[in-house]
Amino acid sequence: MTETLQYTDLLTPAELKVDALSSLGIDVTDETNVSGLGGSYKDATIRAIQDVTGSIEEYLDRKLIVRKHNIDIPSFKWANNNALDKQQYYPPQWPVVQVVTSGVDISNDSERFLSTASKSEVEFYAGYKRRDQNVGNDDSDDISNEDGLSGLSETPENLPSDIRRVAVSLVMYELMRAKQGTIAMSSVTKTAGNATAEITKVRQDVYEDELSKLHSHRRIL
Incomplete structure (x- = not known):
């Protein structure tokens, strides 16, 4: 099913493509249906953007786009x-x-x-x-x-850069996780004396780490 970007989404596939450079290994703006995917890379990207938008707004307890x-x-x-x-x-x-x-x-x-x-x-x-x-x-x-905004004549400020960067990081994580078929984002090897351990960051850890960067934007009243 073709996905439609909403004006309230925090990112666009084109914006993500610039920020991701070539790290994802896919063209997030490609609208060509991929065999077995049930849609295109752009569709998968829009779904990830909308999921991340919802997670960030839920954490902040406020809506972000006007x-x-x-x-x-x-x-x-x-x-x-x-x-x-x-x-x-x-x-x-x-x-x-x-x-x-x-x-x-x-x-x-x-x-x-x-x-x-x-x-x-x-x-x-x-x-x-x-x-x-x-x-x-x-x-x-x-x-x-957009519906409901016909009377808007003042131009809102741009989405704060720290919120945008967290959105980029989480969308890239979701796409990479789906592409690799794993719940892990990264593994870090730590050494203490003669012992070594590999620590894997799973989805909950990733979201907690990223969302905590936005604490100052939370609604607290």
């Missing part, structure tokens, strides 16, 4: 910001790109709503974009053409 949100905010969750003489609220999704609800501004760090009075409901856009995406150019990579 989406439109409409949230209810209890009045007690707004806090006084005495320096600005405003009410502030940290939404569960950030960075905030654009607010639809009138009377609500975005803080300089793009992580807070600022308002002269608390709002019971706020509609807004939050998230990043991939480097290949843009806003307002009306072409195939214009994310404002």
Whole structure:
């Protein structure tokens, strides 16, 4: 079955091809069906990208590529910001790109709503974009053409480089694991005195190691 890349996916096969160089030994952009595979290398790559995207977002407890949100905010969750003489609220999704609800501004760090009075409901856009995406150019990579984003006029920041690198590493791991037919990513031989041991990193270890690099991006409120 032909797989379709979603605008919310953290990577594209073309982007991965550049980052992987020739280490994978396959062309991740090849759309030719491979005998016995049930699809193409590009299909397998898109599936891996979407699985990794889900794993990263689950770990961070937030969505990453820009989406439109409409949230209810209890009045007690707004806090006084005495320096600005405003009410502030940290939404569960950030960075905030654009607010639809009138009377609500975005803080300089793009992580807070600022308002002269608390709002019971706020509609807004939050998230990043991939480097290949843009806003307002009306072409195939214009994310404002996506469902729910027709009102988006501000351009989101690019996905942070550390999140992108972890996504690349995990997708490459999944593809290499499938290609080699093994649960291991790598083996390291360690020597202590006259004893040597080979330590194999399995899937759980790989994901824990890579995802832990993104701890500062987790939603903790």
